[in-house]
Amino acid sequence: MTTFTDPHKESFRLSMLIYDTRYRSMTIQVVAMFGFMLMAAWLINNTIQNLNALGKPIDFGFFSEPASYDINQRLIEYNSRDSHLRASFVGLLNTLMVAAMGCALATVLGVVIGVLRLSGNWLVARIMTVYVETFRNVPVLLWIxxxxxxxxxxLPAPNAFRGENATASMWLGDSVAVTNRGLYVPEPLFSRSLGDVSFFGAFNISLDLIAIVAVLAGGLYVSHRIKVRADRVQEATGIRPTTWYQRLGVVAVPVIVLLAGLGFHLGFPALKGFNFQGGIYMRNSLLALWLALSLYTAAFIAEIVRAGILAISRGQTEAAAALGLRPNRIMNLVILPQALRVIIPPLISQYLNLTKNSSLAIAVGYMDITGTLGGITMNQTGRELECVLLLMLVYLTISLSISLVMNWYNERVKLVER
Amino acid sequence: MKKTVFLGALTVAGLAAGAAAAGTLDDVKARGKLNCGVTTGLVGFAAPDANGVWNGFDVGMCRAVAAAVFGDPAAVEFVPTTGKTRFTALASGEVDMLARNTTWTFSRDVDLKFEFVGVNYYDGQGFMVPKALGVSSAKELDGATVCIQTGTTTELNLADFFRANNISYEPVPIETNAEAQQQYLAGACDVYTTDASGLAATRASFEDPSAHVVLPEIISKEPLGPLVRHGDSEWGDVARWTLNALIAAEELGVTSANIDELAKGTNNPEINRLLGSEGNLGEMLGLSADWAVKAIKAGGNYGELFEKNIGENTPIGLARGLNAQWTDGGLLYSPPFR
Structure with a gap:
């Protein structure tokens, strides 16, 4: 027999924690929570005890010791006498660089390929289908x-450029060297440089770069103001003033003046000794990793873009066409702005994937943070647990930061609901 | 009922935590085979042949230990490790010993908690360059691109050498010897550096070995030896004295050809003690009395192993040099079997 009356408050008994449906779920959750915490505590305790038994208690002191190894690609000053911490930081910057380059290229390629896959041109659409299917169905490590x-x-070795009967030659009027060690392109140099500014005594940033970025940003802001004013004039009078030369001028002229003032010239790579010297050197490891990660992720982004576009009702295209818009304006003004709302959330996870996949860099000897902190440092110091924990923390931080920025962007572009 | 499940779970957790590591020798005996960490493939030292059978100088060491423990040189599971993975493999217990041309250093012995049981090859780091480059000394390598196996002592020596000589270089870190070979032969690096023995072995596998030279500079001391985990001295003793038995056998003139004869008893008490016809050295190690006989029969004594795998009559063609017996002016010197 069941009764439907509520029990009296005084009649609470311990067994009701299990048999009374009002309390049962809470009881189960509390028990499960305790179980989980016990499990975690046991794991941590076990690890610490075993490490102690092994004579290797957790200790991060090794970070201040000299790393003793060299890193080929370094965005900040580093030599083998610097600490493991600095070596890890060099690796971190390399990771961030390849991730940023990869995300940028993958996005451009992905959007283009995704749009082309929907093209009315049979051949173009099929070629893009083949591209997408080949790249996303082969593991990225193999591509790298x-x-x-x-x-x-x-590609030719630097040796092939040497001597009277060289078998290889540089491109674009002896300014670009393509070798199997990487790509050498001309570098910007300043004969009247402003020097460097030191940040916390840890790394230097060129004042020239800061000045150029500042002037460029200022120019872009003024250009934006001009556009806003032109919009207002157009709304008021219906006639849009011609502003392109003004907008180009306010961006380009100050930058050109600044570059001339700094004594801008290009440094060309030249074969000296064993290698090319001078110019910007993009190592083969960076190129391979960058291209492989970008092309692989672009295939996924293409599918996301395609899905986003297909999610926009066909009526929108037809309505826009009825208004007399041409196909590329329909895409830019009507379809893509709406499709972006569908595209952004899965795009975030592709960016995260690309960043995490960059940890495969060691396969080609690219010194990212997995190669320095999780590779040589771990190997030379024997501090596996400390290094791996830190490495996980670093990737977690990078991923969460990307999520944060992209979620903020998503908030901005998503449909405002009333 | 809930209570019993909970208590049961606690008991299981407690048991798992309390299960201390037993002695490695007992583990190995119970398993019936030895897990031995070797390189991913370095001709002469450790590489599988066409039939998938591992051969080489370091492999010989693994087989000798397996023979000493089980009497069967084939009771070995070879675990290929890279310069980066080897220490984790040993520390985690995935392998019982490493025989993987590993340099004995202070920090590996003391800080990484390993125990080197001896030196089976006295080596030093060298440089190999294509002959066409026209380089005759490592000091002329300013600005060169150098291929190097990552996670090795050579990586550190290289940094020290170039720094001390105040010349620049571009390191290309590489995971395995095979990848290094590919990059070096394609000209993606000018120089390949590793232990001189490894260079000789790598060069021997080239299509045209004579087009490459090993530079005269030896920039470091690289005593290579087998190693085991710290803290299990019994197992360390088995590996150490197996190595010593191979060295002592050569010194005493015991070879795989005459060992059956000598094992029956000789006039030399040291040979008798080594081969177990006198005394109980095997028993002290926790092995059978004829452990050394089996170890030596597995691949011969130290000299035989050397000549067969890396000696002057092999494609690798290494001279004994420092690795001769002390009686011949080398550094090999086994403590007495007494």
Whole structure:
């Protein structure tokens, strides 16, 4: 027999924690929570005890000791006498660099390929389908290794540029050297440089770069103001004033004046000794990793873009066409702005994937943070647990930061609901 | 009922935490085979042949230990490790010993908590360059691109050498010897540096070995030896004395050809003690009396192993040099079997 009357408050018994449906779920959750915490505590305790038994208690002191190894690609000053901490930081910057380059290229390629896959042109659409299916269905590690092998085996070694009967020559009027060690392109140099400014005594940033970025940002802001004013004039009078030369002028002229003032010239790479010297050197490892990660992720982004576009009702295209818009304006003004709202959330996770996949860099000897902190430092100091924990923390931080920025962007572009 | 489940779970957790590591020798005996960490493939030292059978100088060390423990040189599971993964593999217990041309250093011994059981090859770091480069000394390598296996002592020596000589270089870190070979032969690096023995072995596998030279500079001391985990001295003793038995056998003139004869008893008490016809050295190690006989029969004594795998009559063609017996002016010197 069941009764439907509520029990009296005084009649609470301990067994009701299990048999009374009002309390049961809470009881189960509390028990499960305790179980989980016990499990975690046991794991941590076990680890600490075993490490102590092994004579290797957790200790981060090794970070201040000299790293003793060299890193080929360094965005900040570093030599083998610097600490493990600095070596890790060099690796972190390399990770961030390849991730940023990869996300940028993957987005451009992905959007273009995604749009082209919907093209009315049968051949173009099919070629893009083949691209997407090949790239996303082969593991990215294989692509990385494949690109590296292609670079190493097909391009000429620096030696081939040497001597009277050289078998290889530089491109674009002796300014770009393409070798199997990487790409050498001209570098910007300043004969009247402003020097560097030191940040916390840890790394230097060129004042020239800061000045150029500042002037460029200022120019872009003024250009934006001009556009806003033109919009207002157009709304008021219906006639849009011609502003392109003003907008180009306020961006370009100050930058050109600044560059001339700094004595801007290009430094060309030249074959000296064993290698090319001078110019910006993009190592084969960076190129292989960058291209492989970008092309692989672009295939996924293309599918996301395609899905986003297909999510916009066909009526929108037809309505826009009825208003007399041409196809590319329909895409830019009507379809893409709406599709972006569908595209952004899955795009975030592709950016995260690309960043995490960059940890495969060691396959081609690119010194990212997995190669420095999680590779050589871990190996030379024998502090596996400390290094791996830190490495996880670093990737977690990078990923959460990307999420944060992209979520903020998503908030801005998403449909305002009333 | 809930209570019993909970208590049961606690008991299981307690048991798992309390299960202390037993002695490695007992583990190995119970498993019936030895897990031995070797390189991913370095001809002469450790590489599988066409039939998938591992061969080489370091492999010989693994087989000798397996023979000493089980009497069967084939009771070995070879675990290929890279310069980066080897220490984790040993520390975690995935392998029982490492015989993987690993340099004995202070920090590996003391800080990384390993125990080197001896030196089976006295080596030093060298440089290999294509002959066409026309380089005759490592000091002429300013600005060169250098291929290097990551996670090795050579990486550190290289940084020190170039720094001390105040010349620049571009390191290209590489995971395995095979990848290094590919990059070096394609000209993606000018120089390949590793232990001189490894260079000789790598060069031997080239299509045209004579097009490459090993530079005269040896920039470091690299005593290579087998190692085991710290804190299990019994197992360390088994590995140490197996290595010593191979060295002592050569010194005493015991070879795989005459060992059956000598094992029956000789006039030399030291040979008798080594081969177990006198005394109980095997028992002290926790092995059978004829452990050394089996170890030596597995691949021969130290000299035989050397000549067969890396000696002057092999493609690798290494001279004994420092690795001769002390009686011949080398550094090999086994403590007495007494």
């Amino acid at each position: 290794v494949f690109f590296m092998a292609m670079l190493i085996e097909t």
